[in-house]
Amino acid sequence: MRIFVLLAASLLFAQAAFAEPVGSPIPVGIAVGQTTNVALFGEEQVNGAKVAERMINEKGGVGGTPIKLVFQDTGGDEAGAINAFQNLISRDKVVAIIGPTLSQQAFAANPIANQAKVPVVGPSNTAKGVAQIGEYVSRISAPMTLVAPNALKRALAVNPNIKNVAVVYAQDDAFNVSETGIFQEAIKGMGLNIALVQKTSVKDTDFTTQVTAILGAGVDMVVMSCLAADGGNMVKQLRQFGYEGLIVGGNGFNSPNMYPVCGKECTGVIVAQAYSPKADNAENNAFVPVFKEMFKKDPAQFSAQAYTSVKVVVDALNEVEQSTGKKVADMDTAELRTALNAAIISSSYETPLGEIVLDADGEITQKTFYVSQIKIAEDGKTGIMELLP
Numbered sequence: 400m401r402i403f404v405l406l407a408a409s410l411l412f413a414q415a416a417f418a419e420p421v422g423s424p425i426p427v428g429i430a431v432g433q434t435t436n437v438a439l440f441g442e443e444q445v446n447g448a449k450v451a452e453r454m455i456n457e458k459g460g461v462g463g464t465p466i467k468l469v470f471q472d473t474g475g476d477e478a479g480a481i482n483a484f485q486n487l488i489s490r491d492k493v494v495a496i497i498g499p500t501l502s503q504q505a506f507a508a509n510p511i512a513n514q515a516k517v518p519v520v521g522p523s524n525t526a527k528g529v530a531q532i533g534e535y536v537s538r539i540s541a542p543m544t545l546v547a548p549n550a551l552k553r554a555l556a557v558n559p560n561i562k563n564v565a566v567v568y569a570q571d572d573a574f575n576v577s578e579t580g581i582f583q584e585a586i587k588g589m590g591l592n593i594a595l596v597q598k599t600s601v602k603d604t605d606f607t608t609q610v611t612a613i614l615g616a617g618v619d620m621v622v623m624s625c626l627a628a629d630g631g632n633m634v635k636q637l638r639q640f641g642y643e644g645l646i647v648g649g650n651g652f653n654s655p656n657m658y659p660v661c662g663k664e665c666t667g668v669i670v671a672q673a674y675s676p677k678a679d680n681a682e683n684n685a686f687v688p689v690f691k692e693m694f695k696k697d698p699a700q701f702s703a704q705a706y707t708s709v710k711v712v713v714d715a716l717n718e719v720e721q722s723t724g725k726k727v728a729d730m731d732t733a734e735l736r737t738a739l740n741a742a743i744i745s746s747s748y749e750t751p752l753g754e755i756v757l758d759a760d761g762e763i764t765q766k767t768f769y770v771s772q773i774k775i776a777e778d779g780k781t782g783i784m785e786l787l788p
């Protein structure tokens with residue numbers, strides 16, 4: 400008995416000392432791809448979200464109530480995303496869903512959350528139209544209309560003699576179809592010639608046909624809209640077959656988990672980002688050291704965006720407590736979801752991506768973007784995104 404009292408007292412003391420929040424945790428759903436090729440992105444998203452959960456709860460959660468992330472693997476397709484969303488909405492009664500990983504999945508699963516009046520924050524959906532799926536859908540991932548053309552401008556600075564360009568895109572993925580449209584428009588706008596367009600699938604592993612056509616066209620630059628596994632394999636095959644010109648990749652190339660796929664052949668690929676671990680703002684300066692301590696590496700874009708998504712939901716939960724004068728934990732789930740969505744949109748947030756604004760549509764405005772060149776290390780598996788000046 401005495402031991403129990405002592406234990407209880409010391410636990411209480413520990414809680415007070417570290418200002419740990421108390422009470423039943425607030426469930427926040429994380430529906431990203433933790434299996435299939437999409438896990439190359441999903442793993443980074445899970446890491447970023449876990450850092451947010453830890454940092455937020457260490458600071459007292461939402462007015463003293465901790466948050467709890469509820470992870471549901473979406474796999475890589477639409478059916479997996481729909482299933483994960485349904486579980487989070489009905490079984491886990493989450494206040495909001497962060498996910499899914501792909502725009503392709505968002506177009507299928509987000510309408511279900513929208514119908515159920517559950518706020519969705521897209522952590523990595525960059526295709527045109529995602530934020531406009533419905534009232535309950537927003538995103539913190541800048542659309543490629545704003546990001547992708549930056550990479551082309553830098554590529555031209557690296558090699559001003561570029562004239563003929565090959566464009567590649569995975570035709571079975573909504574984001575890649577959207578992104579290639581933006582790339583192609585920008586390429587023409589810069590007065591360059593699209594010598595050929597090659598279609599691939601996110602499921603492809605052999606790109607002999609496309610690589611042969613590209614080599615035959617004698618282009619100076621290849622602009623690729625693919626995901627990480629297919630894109631990584633195609634870059635590798637382009638180089639192994641002897642292509643020596645510049646390669647520009649889209650958002651699917653923003654994962655260091657692609658490096659072991661393409662190995663040293665990825666060195667030199669130019670990619671635009673919505674995040675840099677070097678960004679000097681208070682939020683990023685707090686986020687990076689904790690991420691490094693937990694995962695022994697710098698956070699990449701998808702980790703920072705997942706962290707940002709959790710922060711947006713928590714900032715909005717705090718806003719709900721302030722504007723209603725109620726504790727979130729005491730609110731009815733449906734009432735809370737609606738109030739939370741209203742708080743998420745039409746607000747600005749301090750994040751590792753810098754200050755971001757979500758408009759009434761849930762669409763993001765972001766100020767700072769980056770362009771980097773991939774450099775693979777001697778081990779052929781790890782590497783860095785070296786910022787281009």
Ligand code: 1QQ
Nearest residue numbers: 501502524525526574651
């Ligand atoms: C999208 C993307 C992917 C590259 C996310 C991993 O931007 O599907 O919209």
